[in-house]
Amino acid sequence: MPLLSIRNLSVTFATSRGPFRAVDGVDLDVEAGELVAIVGESGSGKSVAMLAVMGLLPWTATVTADRLTFDGRDMLALSARERRKIIGRDLAMIFQEPMSSLNPCFTVGFQIREAMKAHLDLSRAERQARAVELLELVGIPEPERRLSAFPHQLSGGMSQRVMIAMALACKPKLIIADEPTTALDVTIQAQILDLLLRLQKDSGVGLVLITHDMGVVAETAQRVCVHYAGQQVEMQETRGLFRDPHHPYTAALLAALPERAQGRMLPSIPGVVPGLADRPKGCLFSPRCRFATDTCRNVPPPRAGAEFGFALCHTPLLAGVPQRREIAA
Template sequence: MSLLSIRNLSVTFATGRGPFRAVDKVDLDVATGELVAIVGESGSGKSVAMLAVMGLLPWTATVTADRLSFDGKDLLALSPRERRKIIGRDLAMIFQEPMSSLNPCFTVGFQLREAMAAHLDLDKAARQARAIELLELVGIPEPERRLKAFPHQLSGGMSQRVMIAMALACRPKLIIADEPTTALDVTIQAQILDLLLRLQKDSGVGLVLITHDMGVVAETAQRVCVHYAGQQVEMQPTRGLFRDPHHPYTSALLAALPERASGRILPSIPGVVPGLADRPAGCLFSPRCRFATQTCRTIPPPRAGAELGYALCHTPLVEGHPRGLKKLEVPA
């Protein structure tokens, strides 16, 4: 049984110009110990979908799903009190911006111990010992002194390590990491990712990694979900996705990577992601797709089966297809 199981998840926001569907019919399964990556442009609904799982969306959001379960529990059927017993203990999230996610009014130690006080049966001394252990685990020197520091006294890399320590505090079964290296320099990015992957491997937790870095995806993830304009357009095992992407958007996304550029001009995807007022009647990617037909522009595409990577496309790209998709090499 999957640790996290999502079927037909949709999130609609009420706006002054009418309802806007930010997430549209997303499916996802994550097993214990598995690392699943979610990729896509900014605004493609990656973070919103996972915030819906966490129950952290504002009141303007309406969340619907055929199934939204974690560890056998129906998250949609739980009361707020019952959900709070799970969120932060068994299901944790590392947020995108540590400097805005940490409360500037409280010390690092207070914020670390707060989750433990809510979810674990530990006395004050045991919570302090666990907080020191966590900071040591994520590689923060002088943990006793750092526990007394306020967030503004830490660097960006230190703050992100604190966020990881907070996520690990109650030994969760699943961690959602929302672009955990955003706004960090390249050296610190590598350190944070190495830390996350080592901790995930050592503890055996499931990990959902939201990222823009396809290199990290190629090296770490078992499966990849590709999002576009709120929809999940493809889902494949990592090796299959890099070797033979089946959706034109996935193909264009991989072709735009600098390391795949063959000429002096870096390939790009023309146009922009559709918003509230300019969503096409058919495939949402059709205005930017070089393979689009009149059918694509007028009729919403069906979802292909597992053999074609669940691609949301009228005619998924496959090796040898007349449209001539270039084969992409997979890192060894």
């Protein structure tokens, strides 16, 4: 059984202009020790889908799913008290902006120890020793002194390392890393990613990596989920996705990579992601797709099956694949 199993996850927000579906029918399985990447433009529902798993969405959000299980437990059936016993202990998240995710009023040591106090049966001295061990693990020099520092006294790279230490504090089974290198310079990005991958391999923890960096995906992930306008438009093993993308949106993303560009100009995808008021009747990508037909514009696409995944498309960029085979349940 997968560590995390999601089927038909949807998230709808109540707005002044009516309901808005930010996540629409997402499926995902993550095995223990596996690294799965989620990619897509800003606003494609990547973070919202994972925040729904964590139970961290505001009251305006309505979350539904045919299945949402973690480590064999139905997350939708759990009470708030039962969910809090899992979140932060077995299931942890590294947030996108460490400077806004860390509480500026408390030292980093207090914030790391707080998670252990809530979930682990450790004495005060044991929590302090574990906090020092965690800062050493994530490569922060002088860990005893840094535990007394406030978030504003740390650099962006150090703050992100503190966030990783907090996520690892209770030895979780699965970590969700939401664009962990955003706003960091290139050198620090490489260090943070190397740290995450080393910790993931050493501990065997499952990792869901939300990112815009396709180069990172190519080097690290076993499988890739591509999101567009709240929908999951393609899922494949990483090697297959880069070699043979099935969805036109995935193909357009890969064509825009500098190393794949031909000529002096980088190719771009015309148009914008649809919002609340301009969502097409059919395929959400059809206004921007050079392969779109009248069927694409008026009929929601089926899932076209493939050996290791699917593409949400009427005419997937793959010959000889059955058009309406669903992803394995």
